[in-house]
Each structure stands twice: as C-alpha cells, then as structure tokens.
Amino acid sequence: MQLWLWFSVLALVLWGISGITQKLATNRITSERSFLWFCFAMVALSAVVMLIVHLNWGLGRLVVISAIAGGALNGLGAWTSFRALESGGKASIVISLVSLYPLLTVLLAVAILGERLTGLQTMGAFTAITAAILLSVETSAQT
C-alpha cells in the first residue's frame, strides 16, 4: 500500500469521527460557538506543532498564499457545514452531501494542475462520489 494512501485513509477516519463530534457539539451549542472552539483547537494544535516539529520557514510566495487560502476556504467550509447542521440537516445527510466536494476538486485538478487519472481511478472517483450519495439517500427518504 502506497504511503500517500495510508495518510489518506488516516485523514478519512479522523474526519469521519469528527463528523460525529461536530454533530454532538451543534446539538449543545450554536454553530458559531462550535466553530470558534474548533478554531481554538486548530490554534492549540499549531502551537504543539511549532514546539515539537522543526519547521522550514524558507517558503515561496505562491505556496504560502495557497496554504493560507486553504485555511480560509476550509474554515469557511467548516462554518457553512455547521450552519447546515444547525439549519436542521441530519448529520448523516449533511456530512454525506458535503463529501461531494471532491467532484469539484477533480475537475479543478484536471483543468488547472493538468492531473491525469487512469481509467480505473476515474471509475474509482465516480464510485466514491456515488458511494457518498448512497450514504445520504436512504436517510433522506426516512426523514
């Protein structure tokens, strides 16, 4: 198993668990307060990273802008996902629906970064998106 895949699966598991903790949080406090404490946790984690990891500060402008933009985009996305949950969406529907975002990432990566997928990987991307839709459909019908 390739190293990048191990890390991808680790991210998948951690984010999957956070889908539950996010719902538990918004069941008790507002989405704004949840998001604020989500951010505090990110700051705390960054402080720990600065303490224990040797960081390379010689960075190019484009990568710095991209990484900071990444935080802003993902932060806004987290905030809007909180709002979705607070607006009455069930955890299993909202979390599954927003997982469709890789469709846009695939399109952008192919169009802008010139990435190319094999036939099997292309089928896999669509299977993944189908899986995410199916994970949400049944619960939608029950609602």
Added chain:
Amino acid sequence: MLPRRIPKWLMWSLLTIVLWGTWGLVSKIASTGVDAYMNQLLYTAGLAPLMVFVAVTVHREEGKLSANRNSGIFWAFLTGILGGVGNIAFFQALVKGGKASVVAPVTALFPMVTVLLALMFLKEKLGRTQWLGLALAFVAIYMLSA
C-alpha cells in the same frame, strides 16, 4: 411548475462543497513547496480572520448560553483536534505524491466512518442503500489506489 424552496441546510451544504472543493486544489498547490506541518500552520493563519469575525458574533450572543455549554465546547474542541490532525494526514498524502484528484475522493469517503458511528452512538438508522454505499466506498478506495 415552480421549483420547491431549497432548504437552508441544503444551501449551506452546497456552499460547503464549493469551498472545500477549491480547498483540495490550493492544498495540492501548497504541498509542492511546503511540508504538511507548515501547511497546517499556515492553514490556521488562514482561519484567523474568520475566527475573529465569529468571535465577535459569539460575544454578542453571550445571553443565549445553553445548559449544555461545557459539553458542547468539549465536542467542538475535539472536532478541531480531529480535523487538524486529519488535515496533517491529508497534507502528508499530497506531499507524498498523492494527486489531488485521487486523494480528495478517497478522503471524502469519511461519511462511511461517520455513518457507522452515527449508527452505533447516535442511534441513527442505516438502510440498505447506505450499506450499499459503504460497500461501494471500499470498492472506490481500491480502484483509486490502483
């Protein structure tokens, strides 16, 4: 026939897709010149303006605190830690050669974990279609890793 009014939660969800979809792209661009830990650090810097904005909003709503405030804060903080460590793993996947167009679909299968945990701990029902979705999620990971 006029379309039915789109629920608010769906609007927020669609906006989330756009924001996170673009995040996958810029993360790959960043990963070409920065390691996963520095990426997480800069990511947090990107969060700062929104954090300030939300802090002001929360400060104005001090009178609306619920009885479950502390447990809510605990779960929100834990969400941030899990999300942050998950981010580092995501950035590592990109740094270690994973394509954005492959890593993003793999990691986006996280609902399979959420749905299983919701079944176990939140007592939400899991139907046949969701079981099929789970099975397809495993197939998708296999195909994307080829």
